[in-house]
Every structure is written in structure tokens, then in C-alpha cells.
Amino acid sequence: MIKPTAAIGPLILEPKIFGDSRGFFFESFSRERFEADTGENIEFVQDNHSRSAKGVLRGLHYQLPPHAQGKLVRCVRGAVFDVAVDIRQSSPTFGQWMGVELSEDNHKQFWIPPGFAHGFLTLTDTADFLYKTTAYYAHSHERGIVWSDPAIGIEWPDVGLPFQLSAKDQAARRLGNVPVADLFE
DSSP states (O other): OEEEOSSSSOEEEOOOOEEETTEEEOOSOOHHHHHHHHSOOOOOOEEEEEEEETTBEEEEEEEOTTSOOOEEEEEEESEEEEEEEEOOTTSTTTTOEEEEEEETTTOOEEEEOTTEEEEEEEOSSEEEEEEEESSOOOGGGEEEBOTTOTTTOOOOOOOSSOOBOOHHHHTOBOGGGSSOTTTTO
16 A cells, blocks of 8 residues: 655555464565556665664765665664655755654555655664665765754654764755755756
8 A cells, every 4th residue: 555745756655464473474575566556667776774773863865866866665673763855946845854654563665766865763772774776875976964954844753862863964964055956857
């Protein structure tokens, strides 16, 4: 099942879970199903796995074209609050964000197309986060937007301790000061 989000493009995917007293089974990815749900013919080229402690905030990251990435993300251990921000300058939802809790219990996935910055906050003691990308990592094209940009106004959950950020994320700039202008058309 899919649930459209506030912006044009991102989708929350909820797989059909088959479970009983022994455990559960679900298809975590089916190209045919993904194409039917999104209406897009996407080729994923890289899978990533990160582990984070409670209070770790990663993002908001994106890559510039021609290395812009779409991401299909999910949390397989613990829980995260996952966020996408529309950075397509000509979009009617430019600068708007949407967030969803992804967890090992709800099995939700979040499709974030190219043209959106992405970040997440770890809500549990630890979280393992998986994401498939449509383009390879390209350091020279990587950019970031500060997680606390007041122009975006993300409502991050309170996890009871200060957020932990990488030096790169601490140095990120506001949306109005990063290259995004009509790059994602």
C-alpha cells in the first residue's frame, strides 16, 4: 500500500506483512511492485547501511545533478524519524518538509526522489537504517542543508538528549544559501 505525502514525489510504502507465531515475511523490494506504486522505472545502483545511536541526526543531505540520488529508505532495527525536504526551486512545495517514523515494527519505507534533501533522527538506543540509491555516492556533488533551518521549520521529535551531529552536518548552510536553483528539472 502507498500513501502520498504532502509534496509531489515522496511516498510512504507499507508492505503487506505475512506473520504468525513463528515470525513474519514480506517482500522488502520488488521492482515490479515499486514501479506500479510510483509510476517510475527506477534503477537502484547502491545499497547503504548505517547504524546510529539515540539522538544521532544525519542530514539534510542531497547530491547535485548529474549525480542526484533518489532513495528508498527503511529502518530494520530500532526507529528513526525520517525527513525529506523539497529543494526543487520551481516546485509548488519548494522548501516544505514531510516526515515519517520508520521502525522495525511498522516496516514502512519512504521513497524520496531526486530533488529532495534527506535526513533522519534516531529515536531508539540504536537504529539500523537501510537505503537503496539511484545514483552512486559522488563526494564532489554532495551538499547539505542545516537540520535546524528556520525557513524549513522541521518539527524534530524530542529524544530527551542533545542531537549528535557530524562536523559536516554542523557546518551545513541554510536552504537559501545552497545551490538548488532549477537543478532538479
